[in-house]
Amino acid sequence: MGKQKQGQGDNVIMFPGLVARLVEKGMSALKEKKHYDALRYFQQSTELEPSHPQARYGLVITNIELNRLDEAKKHCESMLKEGIGQYYEVLQVYVSLLVQLGDYDEVVTILETVMAEDKLPPDMAESFYQLLEFSRQMTSETSSPVPDEEEPADQFSTPEEWIETLERGDPNQQLGALKKLSQVNTARVVEAYRTFLKDKQNDPVLKSYVLQMMKDMNITGSFEVHKFGDTYSIQISELEDVFHERFGNEVARIVEDRLGQESPGLVEMVMQVWWHYLFAIYPKSPVPLDASLWAAALHHLGTELLMESDGEMLEAEETAALYGVKEDELRAAAAHIRSIETHLFQS
The missing domain is CATH 1.10.472 (Cyclin A; domain 1)
Incomplete structure (x- = not known):
């Protein structure tokens, strides 16, 4: 008989070693910087064995590599609450994420509480102290309200800048630009989509996202698409559902x-x-x-x-x-x- 699938009903049979195999593949993909593949393997692993520490930690690291810091933060929080993985190792990543996200008050609260209990591992103590000191400094510097006119502008503040990111950014930046452009329906934006779809270098999955977005926005017309070495023309109004x-x-x-x-x-x-x-x-x-x-x-x-x-x-x-x-x-x-x-x- 095979193993039982943890966290679910009795008599659910799994292939022996399935989770270990998926985690191993996830780690290999992560090392090869195939981050989306790694994410898929770690997600599959945690669906089958929710408490697997390496799979859960893999989700944290992969989301960080994909610049999905909020997602990585959520995974860290759940690991800490559930007591999964090496506590201080996860805590160190979690605190670092809070710093990157600018949540300095939370960093100060957490680290002051941990240090009051005097339980820090010696090899991590210096790092935690540095993060605490930095966060205290940032908290004091940001305690006074900043006038509205001095607030930094959005990184992508205009459609033209979003289009430029769509043309020159990496896939993650392009996805962010597309989400913003979905709020704009102008001839200039439609032409940017047209260019994006026929560019041989752009990600095929992002092209699927663009096509579905154009269909949802009721954009019409003929567009040339290049995917997987093949170029063809499509009519947006005639497209099926994206998942067939x-x-x-x-x-x-x-x-x-x-x-x-x-x-x-x-x-x-x-x-x-x-x-x-x-x-x-x-x-x-x-x-x-x-x-x-x-x-x-x-x-x-x-x-x-x-x-x-x-x-x-x-x-x-x-x-x-x-x-x-x-x-x-x-x-x-x-x-x-x-x-x-x-x-x-x-x-």
């Missing part, structure tokens, strides 16, 4: 019916891969539109990831038979999902 919801849900239902009872952890993992894949290839649809084929491909990919056995040929053949599809088509579908996952965020 009906077809996507049909595939999800088949996978759930086949694996839901015996391997819920595997279902959870491959469904994240599936929705990520659909978002990435948008506005195109999976080819062919055969729900059983894509369900079989996901089953095969999940087994391959978890087992990495030498009997891959036999496993693929058996999986194809289980879903009533051709083995060569299964392999082609699985290879396409894998190639898209590999391509994403490489730049």
